[in-house]
C-alpha cells in the first residue's frame with residue numbers, strides 16, 4: 155500500500171463519485187449554518203422546490219450579528235433581527251436543529267461544534283464561513299464555502315471539489331514561556347504570506363504541535379485560511395480523544411470504542427509524501443503582533459514597524475506604505491510601547507476557556523489603563539458559564555473589562571461593537587483588514603496574554619517581561 | 625446562471641494586491657436576505673468618503689473607469705472572508721470578468737457559481753495590462769473569451785488562461801450545479817447506504 159497522508163485518507167473515504175470533467179463529489183458529514191451566509195441558500199431551495207436532504211447532519215446557530223449585551227431585551231437592530239428570524243424560520247421549516255439566542259449552547263459556530271462533540275476526527279465538515287478550518291484541529295477536513303455551495307450542500311449533502319494539494323508545516327522544538335499557539339500560527343503566516351498556502355491543505359506536525367492542547371490546536375487551524383489554505387489539519391491523538399470523551403454529541407459506549415479504533419488509523423502513514431514542506435523552529439518564535447492591514451504583516455513584539463523600502467517588490471512596497479498610512483504608524487516605531495485605545499478578547503480564534511484563563515491570570519489584581527476600553531466576549535455561552543463558575547468574570551470585571559454574552563462581536567463588527575475611526579485595538583481575533591473592526595479602526599492581532607497585558611498597561615508590551623515584572 | 629462564453633468590455637485597473645472581501649463588501653452590508661442589492665456597497669469604504677460623497681481618488685471613481693466590465697487587479701484577489709456577497713456586488717456593479725495573477729480559493733469558487741469569470745494570467749501579463757490600461761487613459765477594451773480561454777486587446781496583447789474543464793463547461797452552458805449533482809442521486813444514496821452499514825471506502 156502506498157503510504158497516505160491524513161488528508162488523503164479523509165478525502166478518499168468521502169469521494170462519492172469522480173466527475174468525468176475532473177473534480178470529485180465529496181460527501182459532507184456535518185454542515186454548520188449561521189445567519190449571515192445562509193438566507194439566500196434557503197431561499198434558493200424554496201425557489202427551485204428543493205429540500206434539505208439531510209437535516210440530521212445540519213446544525214445552525216446565530217453568531218455573526220447577534221448583540222452581546224442583555225439577551226432579554228429585544229434586538230435594537232431591526233435588519234439584524236430579520237436575519238435571525240429568517241434563520242429561525244428556515245431551520246424550523248427544514249427540520250434543522252438551531253441553537254438560538256436563548257439556547258445555553260449558542261455561540262460562535264466554530265466554538266460550539268467542538269464543544270458539543272459534533273466535530274470529530276475523519277469527518278468532512280463545511281460551513282459558509284472561512285474559519286471552518288478551525289475544526290481541522292480534530293483531524294477533520296473542514297472547508298469554508300460560499301453561499302451557493304451552502305445551497306448545494308443543503309440540497310445534495312455533497313460538495314463538488316477539486317483535490318487540493320498538501321503542505322506540511324512542521325514545528326520543531328518547544329515554544330518558550332509566554333509564547334502561545336497564536337504566536338506560532340502568526341509566525342508561520344509571516345513567513346509564507348497570506349497566499350502562501352493557496353490551493354493547499356496544511357497539515358501541522360512536529361513536537362510543538364503535539365504538545366498543544368485541543369483549544370490551542372484550534373487556534374492554529376483557525377488561522378490556516380489567513381495563510382490562504384483550503385483547510386488546516388492536525389492528526390488526532392490521545393489529546394483529541396480525551397477532549398472528546400463524554401461530550402454530548404460524541405459517540406458513547408461501544409460506539410465510542412469503535413470510533414476511537416477508526417480515528418487511530420487516520421494519522422499520516424510513515425513515509426507519506428506532501429506536495430510542499432516547510433519547517434519552523436518553535437523555540438525561536440517570540441510573541442507576535444501585526445503592524446499592518448493583513449495578517450501576514452506581522453513582527454516580533456521586540457521588533458519595529460518596517461519601512462516600505464524593506465520589501466523586495468514594488469507591489470509589497472506599495473501595500474506596506476498604504477498599510478502604514480491606514481494604521482497611522484511611522485516606519486521604525488518600536489511595537490513595544492505603542493499606545494492603544496481598545497482591547498478585544500474574543501472570536502473563534504481565541505475566546506475559549508483556556509484563552510480566558512490565561513488572560514485572567516495576566517489581569518488578576520490589576521486595573522485596565524484608564525484611557526482603555528476593554529471587552530471580553532466569550533466564544534460560547536458554555537465558555538461564559540464555565541468562566542463564571544471559575545470566577546474569571548469577576549477578575550475581568552474588577553479589572554474594568556466589560557463582560558459580554560457570546561458572539562462574533564468586534565471580530566467583524568456587524569453588531570454594535572465597533573472601533574471608532576483612528577482607534578487602536580489590541581485584538582485576539584484573526585483579521586486586521588482595513589475597517590474589519592469598524593471603519594478607520596486600527597487592529598493589532600496578538601495572543602490573549604499579550605492583549606490582556608496591553609489592556610493593563612495601555613500600550614503594547616512584551617508579555618514575557620511583563621509577567622516577570624509583576 | 626447566465627452563461628459566459630465571450631465578453632467584450634472596457635477594462636478598469638485596480639493595481640492593489642491582497643484585496644480582501646471585507647474591502648469588496650464591508651460587513652455592515654451583509655444583513656440582506658437577498659442575493660441582490662449589493663452593487664451600491666461595492667468597495668464602500670474606499671469608494672465613498674465618511675460623509676457619503678464619492679471619493680474621487682478611488683480607482684473606480686475616475687472617469688476613465690466608468691462603464692468598465694473587466695477588472696484588472698493584483699494577486700490574491702478576494703482573500704479573507706467567504707462572503708459570496710463580494711461576488712454578487714462585483715457582478716451587480718457590472719463586472720463580467722476579473723483578471724488577476726491569483727485568486728483566493730473560496731472567492732474563485734464563488735465567482736464560478738455566479739458567472740463572474742475569474743481569469744488567471746501571469747503576473748507580468750497583468751502588469752502589462754495595467755500599463756496598457758493606464759496608457760490608454762480611458763477607452764481600453766478587452767475581449768475575454770472562455771471558449772478559447774484567451775484574453776486579447778486587439779492591439780497585440782493576447783494571453784491564454786487556465787480553467788478546469790468542469791468549471792468551464794458549467795460557465796459556458798450556464799448550468800445549475802445543484803441540478804448537475806442531483807443527477808448523481810443514485811450514487812449519493814448508495815454512498816449513504818454504505819456509510820450506514822459501515823462499509824464506506
Ligand code: SF4
Pocket residue numbers: 217218262263264283285501502503561562565566583584
Ligand atoms: S468570530 Fe470572527 S472569524 Fe470567527 S466566525 Fe465570527 S466573524 Fe468569523
